[in-house]
Amino acid sequence: MDPHGRLLLMAVHAHPDDETISMGGTLATYAAAHSSSTDTYVVTGTRGELGEIVIPERDTPEEHATLGEARMGEIAAAMAALGVTHFENLGFRDSGMVGDAGNDDPRSYHQHSTTDLDGTVERLVRIIRTVHPDVLATYDEFGGYGHPDHIAAARVTRRAWEVAGDPTWRPEAGSAWSPKKLYEVRTPDSQRDKVLKLLESRGIDSWWSEPKDATPEDLEKWRAWRAAMACPDALITTRIDISTKLAAKRRAIQAHATQIKHDSPLLLLSDQDMLDLGAMEQYRLIAHRLDHEPAQPESDLFAGLR
């Protein structure tokens, strides 16, 4: 709970833009600008300095050299669109996609969390012990789609969940504080299939569309990867209705201009399409410290805490 008595959601992400794409509607719902009883705090592990630049005329060595700063500006604009007033960066270096040279950089989130997990976790625990979140939300252990920084964020958040409330764990990192619920944001199989069907009916390719001209071996690998990006519907515990936050989420997506093309499937679908698809962000409760099992399905990440 924050100093104003509001319940606090902390969203722990890898790069600027992940927070908006995966849970922008949820953040807009709980941000103080939209609620007097809840607030949000966004943490990103890196500044995303190894990301692509999707605007051709800006895809230059000079722009890449300062991409981290540019993306911090983009997340600031996205947070303004969502009404989120608190966000922080842990200061690790972007590791790049699986197999990139950046994976081996000792400053990278991936390397840091691999060689010194607790040292990495301490940066997040300091924030948790200062701002007192009631709920943590991050990725599943595959990091949504296998990116090393997303996997790092998932591991670091799970470890922080375990140790932040232990007064003997790194007491120099602040007084113990235990969040009460831990979530991973997920896409259930049925949602992926509905989105894919709609996009295909309009001839729009997405990262869920089967690659053409792939070898049978590559296609098999790709299918396993796509399967890992979603989960059985039965695992979903919590569905947040974002139907009134679609415009805010769209503005926040547009704010991440170097990362998301204006003709991305994320922007090509209209608000009506989103409503037809259910307009939901979905989560799996993976741990809690409530005195009773929460009733499911939930429609509120703070269910049981209010």
Ligand SMILES: [Zn+2]
């Ligand atoms: Zn990311």
